[in-house]
Amino acid sequence: MAMETQDRYHRRLATLSAHLQPSSTQQGGSALQMGICRAKGSSPGFKVALLGASGGIGQPLALLLKMNPHISVLHLYDVVNTPGVTADLSHTDTSAVVRGFVGKDQLEPALVGMELVIIPAGVPRKPGMTRDDLFNINAGIVRTLCEGVAKCCPKAVVHVISNPVNSTVPIAAEVFKKAGTYDPRRLMGVTTLDVVRANTFVAEVLGLDPxxxxxxxxxxxxGITILPILSQVTPPSSFTKDEVEYLTNRIQNGGTEVVEAKAGAGSATLSMAFAAAKFADATLRALKGEAGIVECAFVASQVTELPFFASKVLLGRNGIDEILPLGPLNEYEREGLIKLKGELKASIDKGLAFAAK
Incomplete structure (x- = not known):
């Protein structure tokens, strides 16, 4: 009996060590070996990696993911501060096992065996800063992280949050192509925040529950590449011309609204984390086999002449099962579609050019 008690004690110590100090267990710096730690939570689920877990989006997103019943193992990676974030999050009483990884040397251990990789890593937008200003910094970050994904978990579904998404998703695609691991069904730019904002603002105008x-x-x-299709709102609704213009402009400029309100303290973090967690949950439910899950995402697409486009996609066990047609658009929306294509093409081309360097 004493032997069993001692064994349980050592196993608990090993689990705690793995949660808080993954580097020591992986590099042989501790007598507590990963081999005797549990590999999953108490219930079956998916293994998810969050790259950029210590940032303004990463921390609230990590909390929301830790609460998701479809996740059994959650790996948190960043270049700084992940041991503290991991220790804090590991005290929450949900079944997912959380482990932290810090620094470029631990990127690969963070990614091995992952089934969903979520990438919010990068610098936030500041007042007066456009998404395009973020390009040179965030493009390099996304390229490096995707190279790690291609090497360590090439079959994983990848959610790209790092802005500018219009450019970083094409960069990710090119990285995977060079590595010979590209599967367009498994690469998605997260545009769910635009949908969440649209749902919220439209509900305010209609007086409905979002x-x-x-x-x-x-x-x-x-900006103008974001086009809400108000003619296809559920429940079916009609809007005046002024309402359409107000809603479209507010949805397109929702990010700027938050940046200005925070007055230099950052960009949208809580709403982005909420949206990313919502999209991750939809993806995981689809991977698990739940049918009929439709979300909007920025993906490799043939619904227009552009190589990437955000629209409704049917999610399934392989990531994207089908890219759905745009459906009927009214005159205002058709004009908006024409206007956005030029700017969107320039952003896509910029990402492709960066990846080709």
Whole structure:
């Protein structure tokens, strides 16, 4: 009996050590070996990596992911501060096992065996800063992280949050192509925040609960490339010309609204974390086999002449099962579609050019 008690004690120590100090267990610096730690939570689920877990989006997103019943193992990676974030999050009483990884040397251990990789890593937008200003910094970060994904978990579904999404998703695609691991069904730019904002703002105008409102948002994920399709709102609704212009402009400029309100303290973090967690949950439910899950995402697409486009996609066990047609657009929306294409093409081309360097 004493031997069993001692064994349980050592196993608990090993688990705690693995949660808080993954580097020591992986590099042989501790007598507590990963081999005797549990590999999953108490219930079956997916293994998810969050790259950029210590940032303004990463921390609240990590909390929301830790609460998701479909996740059994959650790996948190960043270049700084992940031991503290991991220790803090590991005290929450949900079944997912959380482990932290810090610094470029631990990127690969963070990614091995992952089934979903979520990438919010990068610098936030500041007042007066456009998404395009973020390009040179965030493009390099996304390229490096995707090279790690291609090497360590090439079959994983990848969610790209790092802005500018209109450029970083094409960069990710090119990285995977060079590595010979590209599967367009498994690479998605997260534009769910545009949908979440659209649902919220439309619900305010209609006087409805946002939970029952669904607004398709197509195009891209910056400024005029964001095009809400108000003619396809659920429940079916009609809007005046002034309402359409107000809603479209507010949805397109929602990010700027938050940046200005925070007055230099950052960009959208809580709403982005909420949206990313919502999209991750939809993806995991689809991977698990739940049918009929439709979300908007920025993906490799043939619905227009552009190589990437945000529109409704049917999610499934392989990531994207089908890219759905745009459906009927009214005159205002058709004009918006024409206007956005030029700017969106320039952003896509910029990402492809960066990847080709």
């Amino acid at each position: 939970a029952i409102v669904k607004v398709p948002v197509i195009g891209g994920h910056a």
